[in-house]
Amino acid sequence: MESTLIPRLSPIAGVKRRRILRIGLLGLGVVGSGVAHILDAIHSTAYAQCGAEIELAAVAVLHKEKQRAVRVPHNIITNDAWSVATDPEIDVIIEVIGGEEPARSLMREALNTGHHVITANKLVLSSALSSFHALARVNRVQLLYEAAVCGSIPVLRSINMLRQTDEIISLRGIVNGSTNYILTAMAQRGISRDEAIAEARAAGFLEADPTLDLSGADAAQKLAILIHHAFGEYVLPNEIETIGITNISHSDIADAQRRGFTVKLVASAIRSERCGGIIARVAPEEIPFDHPFASTNNELNTIELQTRYAGPQLLSGKGAGSLPTASAIIGDVVRVIRL
Amino acid sequence: MESTLIPRLSPIAGVKRRRILRIGLLGLGVVGSGVAHILDAIHSTAYAQCGAEIELAAVAVLHKEKQRAVRVPHNIITNDAWSVATDPEIDVIIEVIGGEEPARSLMREALNTGHHVITANKLVLSSALSSFHALARVNRVQLLYEAAVCGSIPVLRSINMLRQTDEIISLRGIVNGSTNYILTAMAQRGISRDEAIAEARAAGFLEADPTLDLSGADAAQKLAILIHHAFGEYVLPNEIETIGITNISHSDIADAQRRGFTVKLVASAIRSERCGGIIARVAPEEIPFDHPFASTNNELNTIELQTRYAGPQLLSGKGAGSLPTASAIIGDVVRVIRL
Numbered sequence: 090m091e092s093t094l095i096p097r098l099s100p101i102a103g104v105k106r107r108r109i110l111r112i113g114l115l116g117l118g119v120v121g122s123g124v125a126h127i128l129d130a131i132h133s134t135a136y137a138q139c140g141a142e143i144e145l146a147a148v149a150v151l152h153k154e155k156q157r158a159v160r161v162p163h164n165i166i167t168n169d170a171w172s173v174a175t176d177p178e179i180d181v182i183i184e185v186i187g188g189e190e191p192a193r194s195l196m197r198e199a200l201n202t203g204h205h206v207i208t209a210n211k212l213v214l215s216s217a218l219s220s221f222h223a224l225a226r227v228n229r230v231q232l233l234y235e236a237a238v239c240g241s242i243p244v245l246r247s248i249n250m251l252r253q254t255d256e257i258i259s260l261r262g263i264v265n266g267s268t269n270y271i272l273t274a275m276a277q278r279g280i281s282r283d284e285a286i287a288e289a290r291a292a293g294f295l296e297a298d299p300t301l302d303l304s305g306a307d308a309a310q311k312l313a314i315l316i317h318h319a320f321g322e323y324v325l326p327n328e329i330e331t332i333g334i335t336n337i338s339h340s341d342i343a344d345a346q347r348r349g350f351t352v353k354l355v356a357s358a359i360r361s362e363r364c365g366g367i368i369a370r371v372a373p374e375e376i377p378f379d380h381p382f383a384s385t386n387n388e389l390n391t392i393e394l395q396t397r398y399a400g401p402q403l404l405s406g407k408g409a410g411s412l413p414t415a416s417a418i419i420g421d422v423v424r425v426i427r428l
Numbered sequence: 429m430e431s432t433l434i435p436r437l438s439p440i441a442g443v444k445r446r447r448i449l450r451i452g453l454l455g456l457g458v459v460g461s462g463v464a465h466i467l468d469a470i471h472s473t474a475y476a477q478c479g480a481e482i483e484l485a486a487v488a489v490l491h492k493e494k495q496r497a498v499r500v501p502h503n504i505i506t507n508d509a510w511s512v513a514t515d516p517e518i519d520v521i522i523e524v525i526g527g528e529e530p531a532r533s534l535m536r537e538a539l540n541t542g543h544h545v546i547t548a549n550k551l552v553l554s555s556a557l558s559s560f561h562a563l564a565r566v567n568r569v570q571l572l573y574e575a576a577v578c579g580s581i582p583v584l585r586s587i588n589m590l591r592q593t594d595e596i597i598s599l600r601g602i603v604n605g606s607t608n609y610i611l612t613a614m615a616q617r618g619i620s621r622d623e624a625i626a627e628a629r630a631a632g633f634l635e636a637d638p639t640l641d642l643s644g645a646d647a648a649q650k651l652a653i654l655i656h657h658a659f660g661e662y663v664l665p666n667e668i669e670t671i672g673i674t675n676i677s678h679s680d681i682a683d684a685q686r687r688g689f690t691v692k693l694v695a696s697a698i699r700s701e702r703c704g705g706i707i708a709r710v711a712p713e714e715i716p717f718d719h720p721f722a723s724t725n726n727e728l729n730t731i732e733l734q735t736r737y738a739g740p741q742l743l744s745g746k747g748a749g750s751l752p753t754a755s756a757i758i759g760d761v762v763r764v765i766r767l
Contacts, residue, residue: 123737127593127737131593135593138591138592138593139592139593241738241739241741242741243586243589246589247582250582250585250759250762252477253477253478253759253762254466254470254474254477254478254755254758254759254761254762255755255758378717378718379717379722379723380723381720381723381744383718383723384718384719384720384722384723389740391742396755398462398466398751398752398754398755398758399580399745399746399751399752399755399756400580400745400746400749400751400752400755401728401744401745401746402580402581402743402744402745403730403742403743403744403745404741404742404743404744405720405740405741405742405743405744406738406739406740406741406742407738407739407740410739412737412738412739413737413738413739415737416593416594416735416737416738416739417738419593419594419737420589420592420593422593423589423592423593
C-alpha cells in the first residue's frame with residue numbers, strides 16, 4: 090500500500106484540447122511595447138514551453154493612429170480600455186498605463202469581472218494592496234505584479250518561495266533605477282546633481298516630473314510591497330520614513346569616496362520584536378566599496394535578503410527598461426498558466 | 429461564453445483529506461543534519477505553507493549509535509539504506525551521502541521503485557544526468573537537485589523559469605565555495621596558499637582530499653549541470669577545459685591587486701553558433717574590484733546570467749554549509765508537493 094496522497098506525474102495522455110490564454114493589454118508605451126514584442130517573439134514556442142498558447146487579443150491605447158515600433162495587428166487596437174478590461178473573452182488583463190487613474194479603476198473593474206490582473210503599477214498597488222488582494226480573492230482570480238518591484242528581478246517570487254520553508258529576517262535594496270542612475274553619474278564622472286538629472290531624463294529613466302523618484306517616494310512604494318511579501322504585513326508608503334536624494338550634493342559623494350564609500354539610496358526593512366513590528370526606511374547610505382551594492386550601477390537594482398536557514402540571498406538585475414520590465418510581466422503570465 | 433480553458437482558482441472546498449509527504453533521508457552528516465533540523469523546525473507550519481504535511485519517515489546512517497546534534501527519533505534511524513531507498517511507503521528519497529557509491533546505486537534504485545529523488549550529489553549527477561533524467565521520466569517521478577549547484581542559491585529554478593519565455597545567452601559564476609574561501613584568505617590577509625588550505629579545512633570547507641576542489645573538477649561538475657539547464661545540452665565535466673587554483677600563488681594575487689583586480693575561480697559557458705555548440709571552461713580569472721564577483725567572498729557563490737529579454741541577472745548566496753545547503757533541498761521538497 091502506498092501511503093502517499095501526493096500525485097505522481099500522470100502518464101502521457103492522448104492529444105488534449107489546446108489551452109489558450111487570451112491577453113488584454115492596457116497601454117502600449119515603453120513597457121507595453123516590450124510586452125507586445127516578447128509575446129510576438131515567443132508565440133510559436135509558448136505552447137511547448139508554458140503549456141498554453143498565449144494570444145494577444147486586444148490592446149487599449151490613448152492614440153489609436155500613433156505610429157509604433159512594435160508589430161501589433163491593427164484590428165486588435167482600440168481606444169476603449171473599459172471594453173477590454175471587462176471583455177468576458179479575455180482571461181488576463183495586463184495593466185501598463187501607469188499612474189493613478191484610470192489605471193486603478195480599470196484594474197478594479199477587471200478583477201470584478203473575473204480577469205486575472207498583471208500590473209507594473211507600484212503607485213496604485215502600494216496604496217491599495219490590501220483591498221486589491223481582497224478583490225482578487227473574492228473573484229477567485231490572480232493578481233500578480235512582479236514587474237512593479239525591481240523590474241526584471243523576480244524578487245517577489247523569490248521571497249514567496251523562501252517564506253514557504255524559511256523566514257525573512259531583513260531586507261535591504263537599491264530599488265529605484267532613476268536615482269541610482271543619477272548617483273552613479275555623480276560618483277563616476279563627478280558631474281553635478283542637476284547635470285545628472287538632465288542626463289537621466291534624456292536616457293529615459295526619469296519622468297518629466299521627477300519628484301516621485303528624487304524624493305524617495307517611488308522607493309517607499311516598492312518597499313511597502315516588499316514588506317507585505319517578506320513579513321505578511323500591510324504597510325502604507327507614507328508610513329515609511331523616507332529621505333530622498335534631493336539634498337545629496339557632489340561634495341557629499343566626493344567626501345564619501347575619499348573615505349572608501351559610495352552613496353546609494355537604500356530601502357530597508359527589518360522585523361523587530363522590540364518595537365512590536367517592522368522598522369522600515371528609505372534613505373541615502375554610505376556603502377563600502379567592497380559591498381555588492383557599490384557595484385550596482387546605473388539602472389541596476391539589487392535586493393539583499395537575510396534569511397534564517399538559507400543565509401544571505403542577493404538578487405540583482407535591471408530595475409527599469411522596456412524589455413527587462415516586460416520580461417517580469419511575461420513571467421507572471423506563465424504563473425497564471427501554471428497556477 | 430468564456431473562451432478560456434485556463435482554470436480559475438477553485439472555491440474553498442470542505443475539509444479535505446490531509447496530504448502527507450513521507451521522506452526517507454539517506455545520510456545524516458553535515459547536510460543531512462541540516463535537512464533533519466529544518467524539517468523538525470517547519471513541521472507544525474508545513475501544511476499551511478506548502479499544502480502537505482512533511483514527515484521524516486526514515487533516516488539511513490552508517491553508524492547508528494553515533495551521538496548527533498540534531499533531534500531525530502531513534503526508531504526511524506537504520507543502517508539499511510537499501511530498505512529506505514526501496515520502501516513503498518516512502519514518497520521522496522533525499523540522498524545526502526555524497527560520493528560515488530553507494531549513492532549512485534541507491535538513487536537509481538529509488539527512482540526505479542517509484543520514488544521522487546532529491547540530491548545534492550553533483551559528482552554522480554554530472555556524469556549521469558542524461559541517464560538519471562531518463563530513469564525519472566520512465567518511472568514518472570521527479571529528480572531534483574537544486575542543492576548540487578551553488579548551495580542555497582535557487583539557480584536551477586531561476587534558469588528553468590527564465591527559459592520558459594527568455595533565452596540564456598551566457599552564464600558565468602563563482603561556484604566553488606572552498607576555492608573561493610582559499611582565494612579570499614590569500615587576497616585579504618596575504619597568507620600563503622598552503623596556510624589558506626589548512627584554514628579552509630579547519631573551517632570545514634574542504635575534504636580531507638581537497639583535489640576535487642583545488643583542481644577545478646568540482647566547479648566543472650556544477651558547470652556541466654548548469655549548462656544542461658541553461659542550454660538544454662548534456663556535457664560531461666571532463667569535456668570542459670578546466671584549470672584549478674593549484675598554480676595560483678600569493679604573488680599572483682598581490683600582483684593582480686596592485687593593478688586593481690582580484691583573482692577568482694570562474695566557471696563560464698556561452699552558446700556559440702560559430703563553434704557549433706557551447707564554449708565552456710573553468711579557470712582563475714582577474715576580476716576588477718568594481719565587479720560583483722570581487723565582493724563574492726569566502727563560501728559565497730555568485731552566478732551571472734545574460735538573457736535576451738531580462739538582461740543581466742545576478743544571484744548570490746552561500747554555496748556551502750549545513751543549513752544553506754539543506755534549505756535548497758527543502759525547497760525541492762516543496763516543488764515535489766507543488767508539481
